[in-house]
Amino acid sequence: MSQMRRGALEYCVLALLARREYYGFELVQELSRVDALLTSEGTIYPLLSRLRREGLVETEWRTSPAGPPRKYYRLTPAGRAALAAFRQQWIAFRQAVDGLLDSLEGETK
Amino acid sequence: MSDDPLRPLVERYLREVADALSDLLPAQRREILDDLRTHIHDALAAxxxxxxxxxxxxxxRLGTPDELAREARERLGIVGSAPEPETARRPGLFETIAVVATAIVWPIGLVLVWLSESWQTRDKLVASALPLLGLALVVLWVTPIRVDSRVESYELATPVTYSPGAEPSVAPPVGTPTVLATPPSHPRTTVERANWASLLGIAILLGGSFGLPFASALYLAFQLRRPKTSALHTGGTSSFTAAGPSPRHVP
Incomplete structure (x- = not known):
């Protein structure tokens, strides 16, 4: 289960960034709204670091009204493509699992 | 700033995280620590x-330092990422038997070693060369002993038969004692030489037939272990596929 969550989490991050640019704390707040997706908030930062290294997101430093400058994350074309591929596979996968679970549920009733 | 008295708490946490992340590359560690510090600042400001x-x-809510370190290692693929130990631990029972067999009955052990894919050809060659060298030493040692004794018997035979007849100019009473004098001194040196020779022979026989195959087995065991650590590093960096169920690049 935790592997599935970890795998899905990175595409949820990409999906959020497809909407607009976020800085770290904002992303965490958004993801925290989804139950059980982000169990430890700090784990998002190694993930973001890797997404950047893979070229799926890029970062930009911007001054903030108060406090230190913030690192904003933005989706790259490669990130957009990866998200599109995931979305397709995820839908097919979800339908397959749902179909199986539904048919088995009908059998046992 | 209202968070000043709270700073030690934050600093201690970040120090603990830094310690837990000590096996990451310095740049990666610094980046994560900076991100966490900014996060804490933003969260406090909210x-x-x-x-x-x-x-x-x-x-x-950020998570324990150990949790963060585990996640960082797996996401950034440094050491101990999930799929790596399995592939690296592939050398198993077969290789163990091969190594043990090499130490005891090396011809069988080496056949098993050559059948296994856990060693590089270079390692297999080195491992095969050691017992063969041992065998060669033993064979080379055993044969010269016969040659030597034959040579010595010739040496003994020559002065006895030839010197009196070949050198008639030398006075027979002088010639005879020299002939007599040589044989007793000769066996004595051969006996001493034989003592040393037998010690050396035992060393060569033992070393050649047991020592070198054992060294070969040790070498194989060492080579089995070495790729495991290097695989963790080279494979680790590309192991991020473990995190995602699907390919992330679309051509």
Missing amino acids: VPDPDEATVRSILD
Whole structure:
């Protein structure tokens, strides 16, 4: 289960960034709204670091009204493509699992 | 700043995280620590009147240093990422038997070694060369002993038969004692030489037939272990596929 969550989490991050640019704390707040997706908030930062290294997101430093400058994350074309591929596979996968679970549920009733 | 008295708590947490992340590359560690520091700053700024409980709750939600370190290792693929140990641990019972067999009955052991894919050809060649060298030493040692004794018997035979007849100019009474004198001194040196020779022979026989195959087995065991650590590093960096169920690049 935790592997599935970890795998899905990175595409949820990409999906959020497809909407607009976020800085770290904002992303965490958004993801925290989804139950059980982000169990430890700090784990998002190694993930973001890797997404950047893979070229799926890029970062930009911007001054903030108060406090230190913030690192904003933005989706790259490669990130957009990866998200599109995931979305397709995820839908097919979800339908397959749902179909199986539904048919088995009908059998046992 | 209202969070000044709370700073030690934050600093201690970040220090613990830094310690837990010590096996990451310095740049990666620094980046994560900076991100966490900014996160804590932002989280504190979002609360109107932060106190110690606020800080503790923020740090709690971030996760324990160990948790963060585990995630960082797996996401950034440094060491101990999930799929690596399995592939690296592939050398198993077969290789163990091969190594043990090499130490005891090396011809069988080496056949098993050559059948296994856990060693590089270079390692297999080195491992095969050692017992063969041992065998060669033993064979070379055993044969010269016969040649030597034959040579010595010739040496003994020559002076006895030829010297009196070949050198008639030398006076027979003088010639005879020399002939007599040589044989007793000769066996004595051969006996001494034979003592040393037998010690050396035992060393060569033992070393050649047991020592070198054992060294070969040790070498194989060492080579089995070495790729395991290097695989963790080279494979680790590309092991991020473990995190995602699907390919992330679309051509």
